[in-house]
Amino acid sequence: MAAAPLSAPEPPAAPARLRHDERVGLGLALAYGLPNIAGAAMLVPILIHMPKFYADVVLVPLGYLAIAIAVARALDALSDPFVGWLSDRTHTRWGRRRPYMALGAPLCALAFWALFTPPEALSTREAALWFGVTFVLYFVFHTVYALPHYALGPELTLDYHERSRLFGVREGFAILGTIVAAVAPGVMASYALGPREIFASMGWFTAVVLVLTYWVLVATVRERPDFSSRESNPFVPGVRRALRNPQFRILLQSYVVGSVAGAIPGTLMPFFNSYVIRPANEERWLAIFLGTYFIAGFLTLPLWVKLARHIGKRSAWLASFALGITGGAGMFWLGEGDTVPLMLLLAWAGAGFGAGLFLAPAIQADVIDYDELHTGKRREAQYSAFWGMLPKFVAIPSAAIPIAILGTLGYVPNTTQNPQVVLAIRAIFALTPALCSTLAYLFARRFAIDAEAHGQILQGIERHREGKSAIDPLTGKLLAPPNQRAVDERTGWFLDHFSPGELRRILRRGASGAVGDVWRAAAAALAVCVGCILIVTTQVKSFEADPGALPVLAIVGAGFSFAVFVFHLLRLNAARDLPRHKIPPEVVRAHLDAS
Secondary structure (H helix, E strand, O other), rough: OOOOOOOOOOOOOOOOOOOOOHHHOOHHHHHHHHHHHHHHHHHHHHHHHHHHHHOOOOOHHHHHHHHHHHHHHHHHHHHHHHHHHHHHOOOOOOOOHHHHHHHHHHHHHHHHHHHHOOOOOHHHHHHHHHHHHHHHHHHHHHHHHHHHHHHHHHHHHHOHHHHHHHHHHHHHHHHHHHHHHHHHHOOHOOOOOHHHHHHHHHHHHHHHHHHHHHHHHHHHHHOOHHHHHHOOOOOHHHHHHHHOOOHHHHHHHHHHHHHHHHHHHHHHHHHHHHHHHHHHHHHHHHHHHHHHHHHHHHHHHHHHHHHHHHHHHHHHHHHHHHHHHHHHHHOOOOOOOOHHHOOOOOOOOHHHHHHHHHHHHHHHHHHHHHHHHHHOOOOOHHHHHHHHHHHHHHHHHHHHHHHHHHHHHOOOOOOOOOOHHHHHHHHHHHHHHHHHHHHHEEEEHOOOHHHHHHHHHHHHHHHHHOOOEEEEEOOEEEOOOOOOOOOOOOHHHHHOOHHHHHHHHHHOHHHHHHHHHHHHHHHHHHHHHHHHHHHHHHHOOOOOOOOOOOHHHHHHHHHHHHHHHHHHHHHHHHHHHHHHHHOOOHHHHHHHHHH
């Protein structure tokens, strides 16, 4: 197939001034960001208070809790790509995002309220079932509303700096919700309320706020009609093209490694407080330490937004790593009674945490624009799903493995720990996150989209709409509009159902072998999934105790391999149709060269 002639690209224009229609007004920023106050407020009791509440008050055995939590988080990660793809390809008169927020928020609110109001008459088995069902439903419905909400942000403004402001407001509300939820149980307990009354009150209040704020967002914020009306991409080729985006891969690598740094401190902070710092009033000081970290992140957000406008999002993001690395490493040297030094280090690290919260999604939005330059598609939700999925898989063992390590070293609850356990707590809590943050920084340094490059990306997208070629500012390559390339757009997306290795085998032996390739890949993934399930069934002897790290890792492996299995099943129809398409070998070679 002959390539369409390319028009010569014009020299890059100077970065355009901010167009009026790309400005983010205060009303828009508040309507978009406010729902995060309830979403974040729900996560604090879910991640911190809920396991202890069900174990100590509802009396659900630890084994049930551990397995149910791992299964729910794995299903949560698995649902992300499907919901993202579904939202991107939804075409309604209300848009691609708002229908899911309008429906998902009340369903999630109901599941959250039910999770924290288990009937007192439930037996142990019934309470375990109640927990498992409501916990899974919470995360499923959370994905239904939250992922479209996050995907809406990149299309509300295309301006490089306005995105920092928009996401700064959104994540400011998230930190505020986290602070409120962290303080609320202690405040209510001071009024002599019992655990069931406390969490029932938090459940219904947060649920109401979640529904009201999302319905306000749905009623007041409009989506871009030109984005919503575009033709959507198939699921499997969309995955492959996302993974071919080099800037996406850089961010994904940084997020996956950095998620370890985020998961470990939350799990080990109570242990570090109790057995390393050992303050006189542990519960009060734990609240002070957590409050210091999150308040520092909240108060420094405006400073980071200004810095990002001055030096660029990429430079500000890289600078924020220094605070987490040095603050985390400094905590290793603390010991008994070092409450003030720990507060100072937590405030220092918390400032870096606040920067990463909004700079990461603001940078992601620029990567989505870069994808549009190459593919002509708008895939905000699909990209948001990938950025969320793999870090979630990593976070599950990152929280479970440290506890298992302490157990093997002789950890005994509620007593003075041996020196090996104390050293392990200090090292895992402080040095492991610092090391992971350092590796994440090294990945992040390779990210190349700055303000100037982003301006040229937007200019290239506009040239493609005019039927003209454009230059990729990161590689210098000339890009024809998607509908004028050597391989026509529909054929190119179809061929992306197959890996480069499969396409080369198709060239050697013909299209008939594609079905066998797909079945073999699916069978291998299913075998891994079954093997992981067998590990869980053989390792978990009793639900009365924590099952340990290996079954949790096996559940994560089973979930991920099952996702890969489904991915390959979705390729079967394309493999069966390949011989009928009779695609010429030179077209397949051209597609491989372009990939």
